[in-house]
Amino acid sequence: MTLVFRFLGQRFYHFFYHLGCFGDLLWKTAKSLGDFKIYSALVGEQMLRIGVQSLPITIYIAAFAGMVTTIQSSENFDQFVPAYLIGFVVEKGILRELSAVLTGLVLAGRVGASIAAELGTMRVTEQIDALETLAFNPVSYLIVPRVIAGTLMFPVLTIFAGFIGVTTGWLSAISIMNVTTVEFFKGAREFADNKDFILPMAKSFLFGAAITLIACYHGFNSKGGAEGVGNAATKAAVTSCLMILFLDFLIAALILFKY
């Protein structure tokens, strides 16, 4: 029994310890936003790596999400539920939830792990120490450009995902169901509101910031050679995924809850 408590106690301690260190990094990152001269030149390259290189996988995910949404919902339509409502289902499902969350989850692996591995390698080979001895602030030099790029590019990727997802959902609907294009978009438009735009944008904005920050945190704190770098990459991916689901819930609750 005491063992159980000791284990839980340790876990608790570790959790808050990491939370504290993460808060510290967050604060340093915020302070370094003033070093515009240093990071501005580096943001472009990161936007390219985080954004453009993630586009193919984003399109792939969204395309399948759209088709699956249509196919799985299609059997629920009968004489009581008019078929044109498939437009409504696809529009809400893809835009409000799947575009941001699926993209976020996959990119937590792709972007998060690669940032953590890259910065982790720099940490264990003392490149981050070297930057510091050369009178550079490693936070402004390495973390800020990645966080800014992630925060800006995730909403863009999510817009792509939403667009592609609704398109494949629509194409599947008109090919396997008894609806026309006009009916599909009538269903989609009838219930659309500005939250269908605000929700995915708010989510992806925060996901981008969270994934890159978490990955930078684990990268910066990795130790002990190649194994440590591998650990950092795994932790970055897992923590980001957990964080995405939590933020997804939080934002939905904040924006949709009627006070």
Added chain:
Amino acid sequence: MIEIKQLFKRFEGNEVLRGVDLTIGKGHTTAIIGSSGSGKSVLLKHIIGLLKPEAGCVFLDGVCVTDLNYEQLKDVRKKMAMVFQGAALFDSMTIAENVGIGLYSHTRMSREQIARRVTECLDWVGLHKIEKLSPAELSGGMQKRVAIARAIAMEPEILLYDEPTTGLDPIRANSINDLIVHLQNKLDVTSIVVTHDMNSVERIADFVAFLHNGRIRFEGTVQELRESEDVILRNFVEGVDEVETLAA
């Protein structure tokens, strides 16, 4: 002048430095020797402010480096440069960018001036026409030389070397030793060299400090080191395992 006073550092219960006292004079080469894991790198990182001690201070010309805030530390660091054990070159950059990185950000030099300075520094360490290569294309010895070129590019007053000859074959190790001596004479800097290579100490050092069990056990000239009667120091210098002597 660098004065280290009662420096303590521990990592999660592992007491690495337990009251280090050491004075390092200007314009000389001081070697810090000690077995692997004795805390030589940790000591070096305190001198340049990469690590903060639990207690004690590193004074640089009377100023306590370990108490400085980030901005003040930045100015101190411009006077110092460190050559890391694994070279620690930025592998996303070319050799020229590696050597010139400080010049780009901390000086008002033009691109041409920087390019000229980079070539000059590479010249001093005996490397030619490698500006456009990436670090991965160089051998370990060449990477060390580039790291030294990067360190001297900003004309520091103090040069810190962390095991500059470790991992190199004897011929390349000796050429790095010669390079350290050559730069010392040419640039008139204060050099601190961490090493466990006694051959290197003989070739480059004016003064030697022996780090043992978290304290400086011996401090003196190379001549004094040779004449020292301390058994533990003798064993280290002659490469004898302590356990063997106890058994004998």
